[in-house]
Amino acid sequence: MEKIIIKGRGALKGVVKGEALVCPESIQGWAGVDDHTGKIIEKGHSQEGVCISNKILVLPCSKGSNGWSCHFHSAMVKGFKPAGWLFSKMDSRSGVAAVVVGVPTVADFSEDIDLFSLIKTGDLLEINGETGEVIITKQ
Numbered sequence: 001m002e003k004i005i006i007k008g009r010g011a012l013k014g015v016v017k018g019e020a021l022v023c024p025e026s027i028q029g030w031a032g033v034d035d036h037t038g039k040i041i042e043k044g045h046s047q048e049g050v051c052i053s054n055k056i057l058v059l060p061c062s063k064g065s066n067g068w069s070c071h072f073h074s075a076m077v078k079g080f081k082p083a084g085w086l087f088s089k090m091d092s093r094s095g096v097a098a099v100v101v102g103v104p105t106v107a108d109f110s111e112d113i114d115l116f117s118l119i120k121t122g123d124l125l126e127i128n129g130e131t132g133e134v135i136i137t138k139q
Contacts, residue, residue, distance in 0.1 A: 002138040006113050010132040011090055014104035017126045018083035020136075021055035023047055024116040029068035029093075038080020047121070053080040056125045058115050062093035069097035076101055084127050086134065088115055104129030 025046060027033060032042040038053045052075065062068045075081060081101050087094050090107035098105040106127050109115060119125070124137040 004118060004136040004138070006109065006118065006134050006136065008086070008106040008110075008113070008132045008134065009090075009108040010105075010128065010130045011087075011095070011107045012085075012098045012103065012105035013130045014084075015126070015128045015130075016056065016084045016104045017124065018054060018056045020058050020119050020121055020123045020125050021047060021050060021052060021082075022058040022116060022119055022121045024060065026059045026061060026063035027057075029062070029064040029071045032064065033071050033075050035071060035074035036078055038075045038078070051080065052082050054083050056084040056086060056127060057082045058086045058119050058125075059094070060088045060116075061091045062097065064093075066093060068093040069100045072097050073100045084125075084129070086115060086119075086125070086127065106132050106134055 034041045038051045085105040087107040126135040
């Protein structure tokens, strides 16, 4: 299996391995994730109906209001939280979500790294939130 190693900025410490859930259009906070099932419920979203639980979410940034992290926190309280986050560019809402959910996070990749071309849903990822290293194993 092909392995690709990329590097971003380590944003929240920890190392995790998991399956990628790629969302090039991000996920809105309000009406984006069902707090009781962990499923993406945003109408028309490319991953609508898929559960975020134990997945490494690959997102460009946050989407929506300042309450964005609250919906991921509510889902986490119900037992549905991602295993980790990759953000092309971290903004204040995604930074708060990383801390609130408390999972390894890598962000702020250089312009020449297109996460959405390199990573597909189902690829196995290993992310290191301290060093910023991401190992992609293509499926």
